[in-house]
Amino acid sequence: MSPLLTIAGINKSFGSTKVLQDVSLDIENGEFLTILGESGSGKTTLLRIIAGFENADSGSLTMQGSPLDSQPANRRNVNTVFQHYALFPHLTVFENIAYGLRAKRIAAAEIKTRVEAALAQMRMSEMAARRPAQLSGGQQQRIALARALVNRPALLLLDEPLSALDASLRVHMQGELKALQRETGITFVFVTHDQEEAITLSDRIAVLRNGGLEQIDTPRELYNRPRTAYVAAFIGKANLLPNGMAVRPENVQVVVPGSAPVGSTSQSWIGTVKRIVFAGASDLIEVDCSDGLVISARVPSGGSYPPIVQLLVAAEHLISLS
């Protein structure tokens, strides 16, 4: 199946700052793709280029075979959920959601049906006559979603939509978003700097760094087979070893020095316990090995350890980086 959107060789600079460097990727129909990166990675710029609010300096965007870049933002079959929702303060919730439909001059009766359905889907039907200022953050977020989705776009862009919510609401909304995407089948492109969020939600993750695409893969692949040190350290925790290898803390076995290993071992170190950090269900032990190498190991919570320990790693857990 050919991709929904093909992004090819996108370059973008603002003044003398190069923000996107030769970025190419395909977005598959029906997937939940996350563009993950730190601030300054260019992820928001890329999103805005897809939406049509910025023009790339070079490169192309092709959607379902036809070029997207020549179309102005208001004609693209793409809708955006903005970071701070951008709800129209002078319109009611109903009118906010209806806005795009009215712009397309859809018949009033159909608008009514679709908007009411969208409100029901978000469980916000009683809010139809309210103004955005009267809603909570989570409610505004859902209206922003409804306003975009009611237009049945081919592609939905979400610009860090959950970053303004507090932690518990955030987790809840993540679940809702994922379910929504499955229900509607609409392709979601989600931008965030939160790698946990990315792992939870995505079918695939594209990691951006300083304007370039580091790696694009499923969360599992990114976690188990990161290709660069950056990706390894960004997604989950990683111990970066001197020989261009890495190992995840949960794959480091901690034993009393000299005791027999469980399973085959490929590498081992001896070091002093520097710190034990409590992390809820597990503990993280930081061990100072020779030559300034500090290795973290994840162990069940509550154990006690001698000051000098041995660390063991099996061959299949070693990740080779480029």
Add this chain to the structure above:
Amino acid sequence: MRPRLTWVHGHAVLVFAFLYLPILVLIVYSFNGESVAGFPPHGWTLRWYSELFADDALWSSVANSLLVAAVAVALALLFGIPAALALDRANFPGKRVFRRLVLLPLILPGIITGLSLLTLFAAAGAQLSLITVAIGHGTALISVAVTEVSAGLQKFDRALEEASRDLGAREWYTFRRITLPSLKLPIIAAALLIFTLSLDEIAVSFFLVGRENTLPLEIWSRLRRGMTPEINAVSTLIFAFSVITIVIWYKLRGSTTGAESR
């Protein structure tokens, strides 16, 4: 996407033309070879400028205007800065009426401000002079000082004052070292604006002037007697002066265009 030219662009061009037509006419005619304002102008001369420079009466009115403007700035700031602070941080009965009163001259036609002060001076038996004009300007332009300083106070972070107090400083010290410096730019911007407005002020001055004229009133009395091309020359000079002042004012005030939100 290349920007498309629409009727909005055309409309803007027309409006700018409308706004600048009189100014262009003025500048062109100030060099006009003929003394009658026929169209098109003939010849090219600096005669009007040289006549202007020899015109003592006009220059003394310029001096008067500068003096009045300076006093107006002093008065407006002296009472306007505390007024802005009072509106921002003090509570007193009649505060709303006070706010309304202070800001009223901004929108009230100058004739009302001028006449009301005239009746006051008449009742007090005070003679009309440049002093009464300066009082009129200063009183009316307190509104400008309040507006500018209030805007500055809005942007000001109270936490800075709280930090100062937290570190042991007393109120006056905090005001001197923290609050006032942060208002430096709005105050200077206000001063420039008040100065320029005072120089051009005619409606209030009309009723409060004594024997000595300000520049606008001097120009006015000559205009009533008939057109003189010298007026074009002095107007062009005023225009040049205004342009320079506004560029400085704009630079000082920072981004007044809301460009931050774009």
Add this chain to the structure above:
Amino acid sequence: MYSRAYQRLVSIPPLLWVSVFLLIPYASLFCISFWQVRSQQIVHEWTLHNYAQLIHNPVYLEVLGRSARIAASVTILALLLGVPLAYFVCMRAGRFQNLLYQLVIIPLWVSYLVRAYAWKTILGGNGVLNTLLIHVGILHQPASFFLYSPFAVILTLTHIYTPFVFLPTYASMAHIPKALVEASSDLGASPVRSFWTLIFPLSLPGIVAGATFAFVLSLGDFIAPLLIGGPNGIMISNIVVSLFGAAYDWPLGSAISLCILILVVVLISTTESIEKRLQLGGAR
């Protein structure tokens, strides 16, 4: 957070000044409007005679009506010129935004008198406008109604007050978060639709403020009528000027002035509450 002494120090001096130089003058205007003039002297007899004159003498009502019509015309024209200009400079001017904004302000700071005088040159018998129209063939001889007429007053005042409409309108527009405009476009609205459904409603507070400025200041203007208004361009403030001058009737003049003052206060209170209502609906 501020001590009583601090609050007193900042509020008392301005309160005193404003009482002496704003409040008392308005009060004296009020008192004089109820007095009379007898043989060139103001007599402190209390009477409603002046106000009765205003109502019963048709001249005053006629001039007031004409002034209101002129002010309304100026306001409408200034809106037609200023609002689209504000939209253009704020939202469509790209990197020329700052420059164009300054260009709109510059005429504001060129002497009012000077600009009014320039219109005299443009509109006169030998002036730019007549010469142009004759040249093009629309007229065969200079039209005299361009100058010394209500037309001239309206034209000049529109020129003066268009920037006054532009400034608050622009400020309102600049406050509209960029994300809202993008959202509108994202949802499929054309620039025209975005203007009417989003930008115009949200900039109404500024537009209303600008219109109020233009109307009130035009209504109270006496310079332009004296310079270029001719006998048919006399406005209410001109009557006041002569009552305080050659026609020497301060009480009557005060009565008219007080009416203007009250009208202005009522007008700004009304527009302020309108603006407040608009802003509540469009929560900033």
